[in-house]
Amino acid sequence: MAISRSLRLLILAITGSSAAPRVLPRVLPRASEICYGESMSLFCYKEPNGTPQNVDVADVKYIGAYLRHYGRQNPNKPAFYTMLAPDTPDCAEWGLYTRGSAQALAKHIGEKTNTSVLYEDIANTIDGGESPTDASKAAAIIGCLSDGGSLGVLTNASNPAYHTTDYTSSGYTLSGILVKIVAAAPVS
Numbered sequence: 001m002a003i004s005r006s007l008r009l010l011i012l013a014i015t016g017s018s019a020a021p022r023v024l025p026r027v028l029p030r031a032s033e034i035c036y037g038e039s040m041s042l043f044c045y046k047e048p049n050g051t052p053q054n055v056d057v058a059d060v061k062y063i064g065a066y067l068r069h070y071g072r073q074n075p076n077k078p079a080f081y082t083m084l085a086p087d088t089p090d091c092a093e094w095g096l097y098t099r100g101s102a103q104a105l106a107k108h109i110g111e112k113t114n115t116s117v118l119y120e121d122i123a124n125t126i127d128g129g130e131s132p133t134d135a136s137k138a139a140a141i142i143g144c145l146s147d148g149g150s151l152g153v154l155t156n157a158s159n160p161a162y163h164t165t166d167y168t169s170s171g172y173t174l175s176g177i178l179v180k181i182v183a184a185a186p187v188s
């Protein structure tokens with residue numbers, strides 16, 4: 001049972017990335033450890049409540065820029081990142097992108113919702129925006145510096161992409177995805 005579930009998620013990850021073969025090479029399903037207990041507010045992995053991840057801030061910045069670029073490849077159709085309830089049992093956590101010391105993960109907290117957000121918003125959640133200010137960086141995961149951390153996607157609900165007929169008729173919601181910056185898995 002567990003294996004078939006993993007396989008299904010793997011197939012989903014592969015299918016998902018086939019629309020964009022090169023750009024997201026590390027989309028992998030990850031078993032989630034816990035479903036609840038993680039806040040959508042900014043949480044830095046600092047002692048005593050967190051374990052510092054020792055990531056290089058330059059890698060975090062790169063990941064943000066990469067995901068923003070990915071989201072904008074088609075200027076007329078900004079890319080969405082979607083986590084459907086049936087595909088994400090137990091608050092599944094999927095890899096978004098890995099760079100050097102750091103990896104970005106997306107965890108689906110909304111067990112009963114289908115969540116879909118712009119890559120652009122995921123990028124902003126990580127790096128505080130394309131031309132960030134000190135305040136926007138402090139409010140984003142990059143504000144956790146080398147510790148890494150987590151934050152619910154900061155969606156910009158006024159983006160017209162959330163107001164298309166496609167989006168509004170999909171039944172998708174903007175809330176429910178927690179983004180994390182953690183240490184990249186050790187190379188084996």
Ligand SMILES: *[C@@H]1O[C@H](CO)[C@@H](O)[C@H](O)[C@H]1NC(C)=O
Pocket residue numbers: 084085086112113114170171172
């Ligand atoms: C979520 O998506 C699945 C698969 O498309 C669908 O069966 C389900 O009804 C949707 N749930 C909600 C709450 O929209």
Ligand SMILES: *[C@@H]1O[C@H](CO)[C@@H](O)[C@H](O)[C@H]1NC(C)=O
Pocket residue numbers: 156157158159160
């Ligand atoms: C949100 O989106 C609107 C419409 O695209 C844009 O004008 C505004 O600058 C965006 N806000 C932020 C904080 O990015």
